Amino acid sequence: MQETRALLESSKYFYIIISDMNGNYSYVNQHYADEFAYIHENFVGEPYYITMHEDDRKTCEEVSLKCFANPGQLFPAVIRKHDGKGGYLYTQWEYQAMFDEENMPQGIFCLGYNITQFVADRQNLEGAIDKIEKTATLLTQISFQQSHLIRAPLTNILSLSAILEKRSDDEQLRKICLMIMESATKLDLTVREIVENIGHNQAES
Numbered sequence: 001m002q003e004t005r006a007l008l009e010s011s012k013y014f015y016i017i018i019s020d021m022n023g024n025y026s027y028v029n030q031h032y033a034d035e036f037a038y039i040h041e042n043f044v045g046e047p048y049y050i051t052m053h054e055d056d057r058k059t060c061e062e063v064s065l066k067c068f069a070n071p072g073q074l075f076p077a078v079i080r081k082h083d084g085k086g087g088y089l090y091t092q093w094e095y096q097a098m099f100d101e102e103n104m105p106q107g108i109f110c111l112g113y114n115i116t117q118f119v120a121d122r123q124n125l126e127g128a129i130d131k132i133e134k135t136a137t138l139l140t141q142i143s144f145q146q147s148h149l150i151r152a153p154l155t156n157i158l159s160l161s162a163i164l165e166k167r168s169d170d171e172q173l174r175k176i177c178l179m180i181m182e183s184a185t186k187l188d189l190t191v192r193e194i195v196e197n198i199g200h201n202q203a204e205s
Contacts, residue, residue, distance in 0.1 A: 015091070015112040018098070019048045021105060035114075038084040053080035053088055064108050067097035078115070090119040154191070157184045 009016075009029050018027040025043040033043065036051050043050075049057045056079045063077045075095050080088040093112035100106050158181055165177035 013113055015093075015110075017043075017048075017110045017112075018107055019110070020107045023048050026107060036081065039082060051081050053082075056080055063095050064097075067095050067108060068105055071097055071099060079112070089114055090116045154184050154188045158188070 011029065011031050013031070014029075015032040015035070016027070016029040017025060017032055020026045025046050025048060028043045036043075039051050040046055048060065052060070059077050059079065063075045066075045067073070073096070077093045077095060079091050079093055081091050083089045091112045092115045093110050096109045098106040098109050161177045161181045161184065165174050165181070168174050168177065
């Protein structure tokens with residue numbers, strides 16, 4: 001940990017913080033100090049939770065307990081930090097328990113970085129996927145309705161018109177029947193094309 005701390009002391013991307021057994025900051029690297037300077041000008045001695053969303057304190061406590069129960073292991077945590085504008089930054093961390101030479105617990109070493117853009121991109125992607133799924137469901141419903149609920153009555157109209165046209169002696173009525181059959185046939189063809197296009201688009205996606 002000392003090597004990591006020395007290596008990343010001046011990092012522009014990674015945060016390093018160390019909290020003592022009282023839950024107060026005992027060390028922060030410059031990047032962390034600069035990033036959250038609007039919260040406090042000197043974090044050392046301040047409670048670890050002053051930068052974070054209230055609900056994420058429980059996450060920190062749970063991960064810290066895992067660290068002390070499993071010395072030498074790293075445990076991840078995503079923590080929301082105040083952004084100074086009424087919102088939050090998302091940060092990804094790895095925690096590891098610190099022990100002295102006599103194996104007594106000394107605190108928690110935390111290495112983290114900002115994942116706000118990643119979280120935003122993922123949320124946008126999930127939103128797009130959800131929209132696509134809803135659209136696909138709607139298209140399936142439309143396809144079913146057009147294929148079954150519309151074409152079935154159209155078929156009946158075609159059949160009844162054909163029967164009426166053949167049985168009628170009234171020339172004017174027969175012409176009307178033929179016009180109905182022609183219009184119904186065109187409508188049936190249009191519905192068929194719509195259903196086929198929906199099926200084709202869903203297969204491509």
